Each structure stands twice: as C-alpha cells, then as structure tokens.
Amino acid sequence: MTRSDVIAAIATPPGRGGIGVVRVSGRNLQSLALKIVGCVPEPRRASLTRFRDENGRVIDQGIALYFPAPQSYTGEEVLELQGHGGPAVMNLLLASCLSAGARLAQPGEFTLRAFLNDKLDLAQAESVADLIDASTEEAARCAIRSLQGEFSNAIHVLVQALTDLRMLVEASLDFSEEEIEFISGRELEVRLEHLRHQLEQVLSSARQGSLLREGIWIALVGQPNVGKSSLLNRLAGEEVAIVTEIPGTTRDVIHQVIEIEGVPLHLLDTAGLRETEDVIEKMGMARTRSTIDRASIVLLLVDSRVGITPEDRAILASLPPGLRLIVVHNKTDLLESEPNSTLSIAPATTDIWVSAKTGEGIGLLQQRLLEMIGWQPSAGEGAFMARQRHLSALTAAQTHLEAACALATSMDQVELFAEELRLAQLALSSITGEFSADDLLGEIFSRFCIGK
Numbered sequence: 541m542t543r544s545d546v547i548a549a550i551a552t553p554p555g556r557g558g559i560g561v562v563r564v565s566g567r568n569l570q571s572l573a574l575k576i577v578g579c580v581p582e583p584r585r586a587s588l589t590r591f592r593d594e595n596g597r598v599i600d601q602g603i604a605l606y607f608p609a610p611q612s613y614t615g616e617e618v619l620e621l622q623g624h625g626g627p628a629v630m631n632l633l634l635a636s637c638l639s640a641g642a643r644l645a646q647p648g649e650f651t652l653r654a655f656l657n658d659k660l661d662l663a664q665a666e667s668v669a670d671l672i673d674a675s676t677e678e679a680a681r682c683a684i685r686s687l688q689g690e691f692s693n694a695i696h697v698l699v700q701a702l703t704d705l706r707m708l709v710e711a712s713l714d715f716s717e718e719e720i721e722f723i724s725g726r727e728l729e730v731r732l733e734h735l736r737h738q739l740e741q742v743l744s745s746a747r748q749g750s751l752l753r754e755g756i757w758i759a760l761v762g763q764p765n766v767g768k769s770s771l772l773n774r775l776a777g778e779e780v781a782i783v784t785e786i787p788g789t790t791r792d793v794i795h796q797v798i799e800i801e802g803v804p805l806h807l808l809d810t811a812g813l814r815e816t817e818d819v820i821e822k823m824g825m826a827r828t829r830s831t832i833d834r835a836s837i838v839l840l841l842v843d844s845r846v847g848i849t850p851e852d853r854a855i856l857a858s859l860p861p862g863l864r865l866i867v868v869h870n871k872t873d874l875l876e877s878e879p880n881s882t883l884s885i886a887p888a889t890t891d892i893w894v895s896a897k898t899g900e901g902i903g904l905l906q907q908r909l910l911e912m913i914g915w916q917p918s919a920g921e922g923a924f925m926a927r928q929r930h931l932s933a934l935t936a937a938q939t940h941l942e943a944a945c946a947l948a949t950s951m952d953q954v955e956l957f958a959e960e961l962r963l964a965q966l967a968l969s970s971i972t973g974e975f976s977a978d979d980l981l982g983e984i985f986s987r988f989c990i991g992k
C-alpha cells in the first residue's frame with residue numbers, strides 16, 4: 541500500500557440515485573481538478589461546475605468540493621465530485637479521474653489513509669465500517685459513539701493508569717538499592733483494584749456492543765409439525781416460511797434476521813427431525829444438523845399437548861454439548877387445561893409455553909432470549925461497538941492484570957509484576973492501533989466498502 545499516489549472511487553452505492561459521488565484523495569490534486577472541472581475549486585465551498593472527460597467532452601454538471609490537506613477526511617487533499625447518481629454517469633466520471641492520473645482505490649483505502657495520517661485511531665476507523673454496516677438503530681448509535689472516540693477514550697484512560705503505575709514500579713526496580721519507596725503496598729493495592737474495576741466495566745460495555753454488532757444465531761429445531769416455521773413467522777412478524785399441517789414441510793434452512801431491543805437475532809428455521817425414507821427430507825435433515833453447528837442457541841420446539849416424547853429426548857441427546865437451550869412448548873391455545881410447568885426435558889433447562897398461532901408467551905420468550913445472551917436493557921446507551929478483536933485484547937489485558945494482582949501480594953518478583961503490567965498495556969494499545977502489524981491493517985480495511 542503506497543500512501544502518496546492519488547486514489548479515486550465511486551463513494552455512493554451502485555444503481556440509480558438522486559446524487560452520486562466520486563471521491564479523489566492524494567497529493568497535488570490541482571492538475572486533476574483542472575482537467576476535470578476546469579479550475580481548482582475554492583476550498584470547502586460548493587462550486588457548481590461541469591465535469592469533463594479526457595477529451596474535454598462534458599459528462600455531467602454538478603457540485604465540486606475541494607478540501608486542501610490536512611483538513612479533510614483522509615488528511616490529504618480531497619476532491620469530491622457530486623454528479624447525477626446513475627451508473628453510466630458515475631462510471632464516466634470515475635474513468636475521467638483515472639485517466640487524469642488517479643488509480644482505483646482499494647476497499648477502505650480512504651479510511652486507511654485517515655488512520656495513517658492520524659485523523660482517527662484504529663478503533664474509530666473500524667467504527668466507520670460498523671456504522672455503515674449497522675443493521676439496527678441501536679447498533680448505529682453505538683457505532684457513532686465509538687467513531688466520536690468514546691471507546692478509544694476509555695481505553696486511553698486505562699492505558700494512562702497502567703503507564704503511571706508502571707513508571708512507579710519500574711522506578712522502584714531501577715533504584716532498588718536505595719531504600720526509596722516509590723509506591724506503598726497499600727497504594728499499589730488500591731490502584732490495582734481500581735484498574736481491575738475499570739477494565740471490567742469497559743469489557744462489559746464492549747460485550748454489549750459486540751451483541752449489537754454481531755447479534756446471535758438461533759436455530760429452531762424439533763420434530764416435524766411442532767410449529768417451528770409458525771414460530772419463525774410469529775417472531776418475524778411476517779409470513780417468511782411456508783406453514784402447512786403436512787409434517788415435513790420445511791426442507792431448506794430459512795434464515796431470517798429479526799431485532800429485539802435493537803439486538804439482531806439470526807433465526808434459522810430447519811427441517812423437522814424424524815426417521816424418514818424420503819430422500820429430499822433426509823437432505824433437509826442433514827442441513828438441520830449443520831445449521832445447529834452454526835447456532836449458539838437452540839430453541840427445541842415440542843407440542844405442549846403431547847409433552848416431551850422419547851423422540852424429543854433423542855433430538856436433545858443428539859445436540860452438540862455446550863449449546864444453550866430453550867425448550868419451547870408450542871400450541872398452548874389447543875391445551876384444555878393449564879400447562880404442566882413441572883414438565884421438563886432435563887434439569888436446569890429453560891422451558892417456555894407459547895402459542896405461535898395466538899402470540900401468547902412470545903414476549904416472555906423474547907425476554908428469555910435476551911437474558912440468555914446477557915443483554916442488559918439499559919446497556920445500549922453506554923455500549924461500545926466492539927469487535928471480536930477488541931474483546932480478545934480486553935480479555936488478554938484482564939488476564940495479565942489478574943496475574944499482576946496475584947504477584948502484587950508478596951512483591952518478591954517485581955520484574956514479573958512489571959512485565960505483566962507491560963503486557964496488559966500492550967494488549968490495550970492494540971485496540972486503538974498504537975502497535976499494529978501491517979497484516980492486521982490489511983485484514984481490517986479490506987472488509988470496508990470501496991469509496992470509504
């Protein structure tokens with residue numbers, strides 16, 4: 541990745557729209573601007589101009605915006621050409637930029653340059669992509685908070701506290717002969733405890749943000765005809781899957797994303813599991829099995845009128861260990877008496893009685909799901925839009941801090957103690973990108989859309 545050349549891309553989505561934008565960034569954009577718009581537009585002022593191709597033919601007319609370095613998105617000179625948003629116009633405009641000396645930008649390259657030019661740190665750069673990708677309003681709000689630096693600030697506070705502590709501990713190491721106490725045992729304890737508490741809070745907010753970003757995968761599993769597809773439709777609020785009274789209706793796995801309190805839930809409706817000779821149904825059941833592997837929660841549906849049968853137990857026994865499970869007793873509208881809530885398939889399972897037909901019990905099921913994934917209703921406001929990379933770094937920092945705390949009780953291994961603090965700090969700094977390998981940058985920015 542070179543930093544000095546001029547890059548260009550269509551920044552608006554493909555297809556037709558009122559306005560389309562071609563964005564150009566790099567050094568010495570004046571000559572490119574002269575070729576395309578015939579002048580260097582006044583900085584940061586909207587100029588109505590004509591856009592021309594390499595032969596001087598008019599392609600479109602629109603607004604040109606010129607941002608001199610370093611006050612631009614990338615920190616370089618940036619030219620934004622806003623034309624009519626049709627694919628042909630946009631392609632001609634982009635081609636004109638390319639023939640005037642730009643090259644096509646790679647995905648995320650504008651934001652990569654912004655990062656390299658210290659316009660934003662790595663966590664903020666990632667939140668740009670998260671904001672664009674946000675599928676719920678809560679996720680978008682969470683991403684904008686990270687983009688504005690709330691997550692990075694929380695990390696900086698932790699890093700600063702660790703740095704201060706390390707300075708004192710390392711001074712004690714350097715002057716160990718001289719009987720000077722740089723930090724008392726009591727103060728050390730207080731500071732460590734405070735750090736632990738702060739880190740725990742950041743981790744908890746990051747976990748909430750991660751739920752908003754990633755959502756959770758939930759498989760609906762059970763015997764044929766128990767109402768899996770009906771429950772999917774009820775939760776989705778629309779007729780996504782075919783429902784009939786014929787057992788074996790669903791064959792392919794149906795994926796539908798729903799949102800509860802802003803948390804995206806990926807529901808997977810599957811083919812009912814039973815002994816069968818039907819070749820297509822067998823294939824559907826094989827898909828059910830591989831779908832279960834993708835899910836972290838299984839809703840095992842049973843018919844509440846029949847209760848739990850040996851077939852249901854066989855399905856339960858075939859589920860991979862470690863999966864979180866809710867047993868959903870469906871069709872309560874057909875029950876003649878109150879459901880027998882002492883019936884349970886296994887100790888400590890969560891059982892819920894619902895009617896996919898009338899909607900009874902569905903609110904409770906939604907609440908149980910949110911509790912199971914650890915969603916805290918009021919947490920959305922303070923959540924940080926965290927990725928797996930951030931959670932891993934925070935957890936690593938926590939492990940090193942715990943190790944440091946364990947060593948702090950005797951302090952006869954001060955070097956090891958200091959090293960654990962250093963490693964905790966390193967893990968935290970990787971979040972904001974103070975020490976990032978090129979391959980990590982490549983991995984992060986290649987997932988962006990082109991033009992951002």
Ligand SMILES: Nc1nc2c(ncn2[C@@H]2O[C@H](COP(=O)(O)OP(=O)(O)OP(=O)(O)O)[C@@H](O)[C@H]2O)c(=O)[nH]1
Pocket residue numbers: 762763764765766767768769770771782783784785786787788789790791810811812813870871872873874894895896897898
């Ligand atoms: N009364 C009543 N009927 C229901 C309820 N849920 C599902 N049904 C009916 O049960 C039958 C089977 O429903 P489906 O949702 O297709 O069942 P499924 O588990 O997806 O079945 P397969 O796709 O064959 O595995 C249909 O006739 C539904 O209308 C419910 O809560 N109450």
Ligand SMILES: [Mg+2]
Pocket residue numbers: 768769770781782789790809810811812
């Ligand atoms: Mg079905």
